[in-house]
Amino acid sequence: MEWARTNNALCKCRPAYDKLRRLPSCSRDRITQILRAKKAAEPLSGSASGTIQLRAADFDLCMRKAALLYNPDSGGSKQRQRELESAVDVLKNAGVDAGLVPTKSPHHALEETRLAIDSGCDTIFACGGDGTIHNIAQVVANSPAALAILPLGTANALAHDLNIPFNVVAAAKASLHAVPRRIALGRVFFSDLKGKPGMRYFIVAAGVGVDAHLFYKLHTGAKQRMGMGAYYAKAWHLWFSYPMTRFAAEYTAEGSNKSRRVDVTELMAIRIRNFGGILQELAPGASLDRNDMRLVFCRTANRLAYLAYVTRGLLRLHWSIPGIDLDHSTKVSCAYRQPSGASEEQRKIYVEADGELLGTLPAEITVVPDALTLLAPANQAI
DSSP: HHHHHHHHHHOOHHHHHHHTTTTTTTTHHHHHHHHHHHHHOHHHHHHTTOOOOOGGGGGSSOOOOOEEEOOOOOOOOHHHHHHHHHHHHHHHHHTTTTEEEOOOOOOHHHHHHHHHHTTTOOOEEEEEHHHHHHHHHHHHHHSSSSSEEEEESSSHHHHHTTOSSSSSSHHHHHHHTTTTEEEEEEEEEEETTOOOOEEEESSSSEEEEHHHHHHOOOOOHHHHOOOHHHHHHHHHHHHOOOOOOOOOEEOOOOOOOEEEEESSSSEEEOSSSOOOOTSSSSSSSOOOTTSSEEEEOOOOOOOOHHHHHHHHHTTTTOOOOOEEEEEEEEEEEEEEOOOOSSSSSOOOOOOEEEEEEEEEEEEEEEEEEEEEEEEEEOOOOO
């Protein structure tokens, strides 16, 4: 019955119907999904039949051509290749012109993403973890293409938050019924490791201080070389030996017109609600459906306070941790404090975004509204 009503509605909108006939990837379930979304979002017309108004543009949401970018040299490459080929078959069987695009490096992935969008791809799949997603998002941001995810990384925080299946084939099937959502992106201005100004977008989170220092010491590839056990052991040792260097953060809280300055050992600017794993809800109140960031200010140098804060998120408790505060804001600036007697290397404070080391202070973190189309499961409200 529902499909019959859908078909009647389509017949009353001939341009959209004609366009639909040329889009084999738009299944009956997908069109029903669009109608339900429109019914919830728009008031019904005044007619007795309650006709839902459809436009040809409504069917631009359907996936027609997709590129799946992946690194063939990453861990478990043969098994991963078979999984990705199965995912491509799922998309092709649904009428999507889909293909695998191997990449050799982050820079090569950026080039291939640009080429894919220029060739008419309406969907770019980031096949990997949060670092892969972060890299590809630099090109997909503010473009006509949507970003989809096949989680193949270690942490997969964004996939956790969006409730994307961790089975690659299941994730590909879910993408065919996904709802395109426009979201804001975080944006970081920083000084790169050569001292030149840089800028990157981020989806999950950005960090300054302790966590970025760990990424500096444990650079890309360490997990594959060392193994996860040795990697975490090294990270634990570094965390306990980090000097907890303080820096200045200045921001304006949501609903206020007065700037505040705080001295901190760590600052996190978080955009997602659920990180999964041991972090879980790291910053209560953060959400991709907001046009701001949830800032976490660590004013303390007490490592036990840090551990208590992480435990708080893991257990989903609402403890108040002395020396750690949260606030909403759309902009925060971070800078070195007055020079101390420490050496330049000891004073250097690093900046990361989505788990990728970017550079050092000074840094400015802001929000760019309406910057990215992200494919998320239809039943997931971000």
